[in-house]
Amino acid sequence: MAMCTLILTQEPQVERMSLLNAALFAIYLLSALGCDASALTNYPDQGRISLPNLRHSNTALQRRVLKSKDADNVDTKGDIERAYIPGLSPIAGAVSKISPSAQKLANKLWLQSKTDPELVFNVLHLGEAAAKLDNNPRFLLWLKYVDMYANLKFRSFSDHQIVVLLRKSHSDEKLVTLSQSLRRIPARKNLAEMMQRYLIEDSASSRPLLIAAWRESLETPDEVFKILYPNGATLPADKLPDNSQFLQWFKYTETYWPVDTRDLSTFKFLEQKFGDSDMHIALLFQAVKQRQELETLGDSLQSLLFNTWVDKKFTPGFVQSQLALPWGIAIFKLGKGDVFYRALEEYTIHYTGKLGGKEVLKTVRGLFANDKPDEALAIATNLARNQ
Secondary structure, three states, X not given: XXXXXXXXXXXXXXXXXXXXXXXXXXXXXXOOOOOOHHHHHHOHHHOOOOHHHHHHHOHHHHHHHHHHHXXXXXXXXXXXXXXXXXXXXXXXXXXXXXXXXXXXXXXXXXXXXOOOHHHHHHHOOOOOOOOOOOOOHHHHHHHHHHHHHHOOOOOOOOHHHHXXXXXXXXXXXXXXXXXXXXXXXXXXXXXXXXXXXXXXXXXXXXXXXXXXXXXXXXXXXXXXXXXXXXXXXXXXXXXOOOOOHHHHHHHHHHHHXXXXXXXXXXXXXHHHHHOOOOOOXXXXXXXXXXXXXXXXXXXXXXXXXXXXXXXXXXXXXXXXXXXXXXXXXXXXXXXXXXXXXXXXXXXXXXXXXXXXXXXXXXXXXXXXXXXXXHHHHHHHHHHHHHO
């Protein structure tokens, strides 16, 4: 006894790990994970803690858990995530493999020692590359612990930290699958969608995988838009980079809507989303047109928009004044490749083609080619006076 006291005094980490392993013992013994309790001896962290000592020191706890196990079989309504319909997603069904009493015991012991979630993650062997997360009850146990830990005073473990930790040891392909499974659990939906946005921004290889996963799940363009922009979207005022969420949404719509109605469906969706009063949508369509893989779509969207503007009798001069707001941009002072410059140039030419003859259109095109955009704009705008 004196020796045990000395060891605990000199090495407080042993006591901490005792709590961890006690929790693991309870989980492996009482839950239906299909693991033998002796597996605890395989943990590298367990060096100085023997299984007999664990059994001796936690006898009272084990008796209480064993006593409550029959009750768990009768009524498990206290466990929130077990209430989800089996088969809704692999990870939701996995929760039913852990008894509520075992979860409560493990999380209580970890929480008492304020054990860092990353340490618990490693003790549960969730960081191993071969570990399957989307059908692993231990992963659900860990997520529950993270929730509890984050509620402690002066402690935090954000969804972003969860994703960063997962990416250290698991492939993006595995995380795409996991994120889709987690989205089926309401309590984990925010985490799952944040994970998907993170992958889009940071992982080129995951972008086509996510588009394929959404398509397989029959997600609507509206649902995907909400995933990408949970707090609403602001229209971009520049080119679309590879990791643009708008870009991924456009690529998804190309796979979702039938080819013969795709462009019009996309246009109507965005028109309803932003309203036809926000003329900066022209900048988005121009940015799409300047992406080589979406040039045809961008050109079609732009034509649909410009036709509505012509019908509303919007002159190029009026469009120039509206696009310049609220920054007061001198659009034709920008570079020719800028989306502001290109959008206004395209509308001026489109407007001229609708209201002027071939000769006027040729003149306007020539002025733009010779770096005289203001003169081209003036000629096009004056066409309205002849109508």
